[in-house]
Structures are given as structure tokens and as C-alpha cells.
Amino acid sequence: MKFLVYVSDFIIPFIFFYIIGFGLFTKTNVYDEFIKGAKDGFKVVLDIMPTLIGLMLAIGILRASGALDLLSELIKPVTSFFKFPSQLVPVVIVKMFSSSAATSLVLDIYKQYGPDSQVGRMVSIIMSSTETIFYTMAVYFVAAGVKKTRYTLLGCLIATFTGVIASAILTNLMF
Amino acid sequence: MINYLWGFMIVIGITVGVLKGNIADVTNAAIDSPKEAVALCITMMGIMAMWTGIMQIAKKCGLVEAFTKRLGPFIAFLFPSIPKNHIVNEYIASNMIANILGLGWAATPMGLMAMKELKKLNHDSEVASCDMCTFLIVNISSLQLIPVNIIAYRSQYGSANPAEILGAGIIATLCSTVAGVLFSVIARKVSSH
Known part of the structure; x- marks a missing residue:
């Protein structure tokens, strides 16, 4: 499984080579387009900045007060049975409702244990392979005026838990 | 939904902080966390702009x-x-x-x-x-x-x-x-x- 770490080093350079190479091949003004696109990136970050400040404030207070440790201790008996780090349970649950709230919990884990720790890696992979279930469902179904969502939620939960389990197994195999 | 979640996180945090005697840490967290969020956004702006720039090339070509x-x-x-x-x-x-x-x-x-x-x-x-x-x-x-x-x-x-x-x-x-x-x-x- 070590080769997956090795492959990871190649992914971003490969994407650059492929896209810029293709751009040169089709005589696209690659530099001009890059500059144009980079501007959009600023806007994206500026849009989420107030949310991130608000949520990191709340998580910061929860962490400093000792409430987060209390919660981790409470659920430890259940999670240790499944050999799943108890600090990650709140992340998985919150991620279903709000991506930015989950992000602030993730950052808290990076701060506590470091991004290169086992939990740090596991939570990075979990965040890469799951989506905000309830938020996304609400946005799409409300916009379409649909009230009965049938088996959508069950399917989303199955997909999400598959992602979480796969992340936990992969972390233990790879690192 | 998010209003209650956010509101209760702060209210519960402050309550637990008082009960456990961590209120000074809570104050420091209130000052440091937003600062940290902005520092994070600055790192993110660079990486995000890099990505949207590359994706703009992919779109154009x-x-x-x-x-x-x-x-x-x-x-x-x-x-x-x-x-x-x-x-x-x-x-x-x-x-x-x-x-x-x-x-x-x-x-x-x-x-x-x-x-x-x-x-x-x-x-x-x-x-x-x-x-x-x-x-x-x-x-x-x-x-x-x-x-x-x-x-x-x-x-x-x-x-x-x-x-x-x-x-x-x-x-x-x-x-x-x-x-x-x-x-x-x-x-x-x-x-x-």
C-alpha cells in the first residue's frame, strides 16, 4: 500500500502537465487564462471567510473550555469497540450537516495531534471522501419543490459510511 | 438549524469553561481563533487560486x-x-x-x-x-x-x-x-x- 503514498506525489504535477500541455497543444493562452481563473479563487475564499471565522470561534471556545474532551470521553466506549478514533465521531456527524463546521473540527484535530498523525491523516481522507448530506439534499429538493425524498437519505448514508469505513481501513493499511 | 448549532456551541463552551475553571483559556480562544481563521484563509487563497487558475485553462482549451x-x-x-x-x-x-x-x-x-x-x-x-x-x-x-x-x-x-x-x-x-x-x-x- 506504500505505493499509494508514492502515487500521491505525482497526482498534482501530472494534472498540471496534462492540462497545461493540452493547453499549449491547442494554442490556448495558458498564462492569461491562469491569471483570469486565479482571480475566481480569491472570490471563493473571501465568500467562505466569514463562515470560517464564526465557526472556528465556536470550536475554539468549545475546545478551550474542555467540552470537546468531555464529549470524546463520553463516546469512547462505543468507538473503541469499533476501533475508530473517538475524536473523529463529531467530525463525521457534523459533516452531514455543514461542511464548514466540520472543517473547523478538522482544524482542531490538526492542531491537537498534527496533520501527519494517524488521526490527522484519517480525518483528511474522510473529509475527501464524504459530502454534506442534509445541506445538499435540502438545497436541491427545496429548489425543485419536492417534498417526498423516498430512499435518497438512506442511499446517501450508505455511501457516506462506506467512505468513512474505507478511509479508516486505508489509513491503517497505508501509514 | 445552523443558528442553534452555532449559538449553543458558544453558550455550552462558556458554561463548561466556567464550571471547569478554564475561563481564561476561553477568552484566549475567542481572541486567537478568528485570527487563526484569517491566517488559514490567506494560505487557502494561494492554493485555491492555483487550482481555479489551472481549471480555467482546462475549461478554455x-x-x-x-x-x-x-x-x-x-x-x-x-x-x-x-x-x-x-x-x-x-x-x-x-x-x-x-x-x-x-x-x-x-x-x-x-x-x-x-x-x-x-x-x-x-x-x-x-x-x-x-x-x-x-x-x-x-x-x-x-x-x-x-x-x-x-x-x-x-x-x-x-x-x-x-x-x-x-x-x-x-x-x-x-x-x-x-x-x-x-x-x-x-x-x-x-x-x-
């Missing part, structure tokens, strides 16, 4: 369009009841490609258009069609291949190799998507009997 076209057979498999040349196929494909490439903000408008068309195909019913369920399940199963945000966060918090999780992330994403697709296909069969 026709790569995104080519990927979208290649998704055709997969969409025909997932949504057997949508007429072949219907515009909704294009909306769904663009939404999925935008999600795969990590352009979430570009994906949502396309996804909403897809849902509106799917509703028309479903005779304006208030009950979700199988196509809608499949579309949302696959969407929410997470399609994004490169988690740009996570790389930015890892880098900000001092990871020696922020991108080392990419390979595992892609495999985990594939697992969740395959599970979502399988469930959708089975649920469609079961519910039509």
Missing part, C-alpha cells in the same frame, strides 16, 4: 467539455428513463464533472437546473423520481478527486507532505461512489416492482 462528453454512457446507465437527447443529460454531466474537478461552486447552479428538468420529466410531482434520488445519492457520495481545501489546511498546520493523502482519498471516494451507485441501481429495480 476544451478539456472540461471533452470530459463531460465522455460521461455520456455512464449517465445513460445511471438514468435509463431519461430520453437520450434531453438537455438534462448535459446538466447532470456538467454538474458531475464540476464536482469531480473540485469546482463545487460551479456545480450547484448546474445541479439545480438538472433537478428542475427532472421534475418536469416527473410530471411536476412532489414525490422524488428514481432519477432524482440517483442524482442526489451519486452527488452526495462525494465525487471530488482532489480535495484542494484539505491540502491547504494540512499545509497551514505544518504537514511535511500535505498531498500524501491524495491516493487514499481517491480510493475512498471511489468506494463511496460505487456504494452509492450500487444502492441507486438496486433501489430503482426494487421500487419499480
Whole structure:
């Protein structure tokens, strides 16, 4: 499984080579387009900045007060049975409702244990392979005026838990 | 929803802080956390601008369009009841490609258009069609291949190799998507009997 770490080093350079190479091949003004696109990136970050400040404030207070440790201790008996780090349970649950709230919990884990720790890696992979279930469902179904969502939620939960389990197994195999 | 969540997080935090005698730490957290959020956003601006810049090249030179076209057979498999040349196929494909490439903000408008068309195909019913369920399940199963945000966060918090999780992330994403697709296909069969 070590080769997956090795492959990871190649992914971003490969994407650059492929896209810029293709751009040169089709005589696209690659530099001009890059500059144009980079501007959009600023806007994206500026849009989420107030949310991130608000949520990191709340998580910061929860962490400093000792409430987060209390919660981790409470659920430890259940999670240790499944050999799943108890600090990650709140992340998985919150991620279903709000991506930015989950992000602030993730950052808290990076701060506590470091991004290169086992939990740090596991939570990075979990965040890469799951989506905000309830938020996304609400946005799409409300916009379409649909009230009965049938088996959508069950399917989303199955997909999400598959992602979480796969992340936990992969972390233990790879690192 | 988020109003209560956020409000209670702070109220509970302060209460526990007082009870456990950590109130000085709570004050420091209130001052430091927003500062940290801004520092994080500055790191993220660089990485995000790098990504949207590269993706703009991909869009301009026709790569995104080519990927979208290649998704055709997969969409025909997932949504057997949508007429072949219907515009909704294009909306769904663009939404999925935008999600795969990590352009979430570009994906949502396309996804909403897809849902509106799917509703028309479903005779304006208030009950979700199988196509809608499949579309949302696959969407929410997470399609994004490169988690740009996570790389930015890892880098900000001092990871020696922020991108080392990419390979595992892609495999985990594939697992969740395959599970979502399988469930959708089975649920469609079961519910039509």
C-alpha cells in the first residue's frame, strides 16, 4: 500500500502537465487564462471567510473550555469497540450537516495531534471522501419543490459510511 | 438549524469553561481563533487560486467539455428513463464533472437546473423520481478527486507532505461512489416492482 503514498506525489504535477500541455497543444493562452481563473479563487475564499471565522470561534471556545474532551470521553466506549478514533465521531456527524463546521473540527484535530498523525491523516481522507448530506439534499429538493425524498437519505448514508469505513481501513493499511 | 448549532456551541463552551475553571483559556480562544481563521484563509487563497487558475485553462482549451462528453454512457446507465437527447443529460454531466474537478461552486447552479428538468420529466410531482434520488445519492457520495481545501489546511498546520493523502482519498471516494451507485441501481429495480 506504500505505493499509494508514492502515487500521491505525482497526482498534482501530472494534472498540471496534462492540462497545461493540452493547453499549449491547442494554442490556448495558458498564462492569461491562469491569471483570469486565479482571480475566481480569491472570490471563493473571501465568500467562505466569514463562515470560517464564526465557526472556528465556536470550536475554539468549545475546545478551550474542555467540552470537546468531555464529549470524546463520553463516546469512547462505543468507538473503541469499533476501533475508530473517538475524536473523529463529531467530525463525521457534523459533516452531514455543514461542511464548514466540520472543517473547523478538522482544524482542531490538526492542531491537537498534527496533520501527519494517524488521526490527522484519517480525518483528511474522510473529509475527501464524504459530502454534506442534509445541506445538499435540502438545497436541491427545496429548489425543485419536492417534498417526498423516498430512499435518497438512506442511499446517501450508505455511501457516506462506506467512505468513512474505507478511509479508516486505508489509513491503517497505508501509514 | 445552523443558528442553534452555532449559538449553543458558544453558550455550552462558556458554561463548561466556567464550571471547569478554564475561563481564561476561553477568552484566549475567542481572541486567537478568528485570527487563526484569517491566517488559514490567506494560505487557502494561494492554493485555491492555483487550482481555479489551472481549471480555467482546462475549461478554455476544451478539456472540461471533452470530459463531460465522455460521461455520456455512464449517465445513460445511471438514468435509463431519461430520453437520450434531453438537455438534462448535459446538466447532470456538467454538474458531475464540476464536482469531480473540485469546482463545487460551479456545480450547484448546474445541479439545480438538472433537478428542475427532472421534475418536469416527473410530471411536476412532489414525490422524488428514481432519477432524482440517483442524482442526489451519486452527488452526495462525494465525487471530488482532489480535495484542494484539505491540502491547504494540512499545509497551514505544518504537514511535511500535505498531498500524501491524495491516493487514499481517491480510493475512498471511489468506494463511496460505487456504494452509492450500487444502492441507486438496486433501489430503482426494487421500487419499480
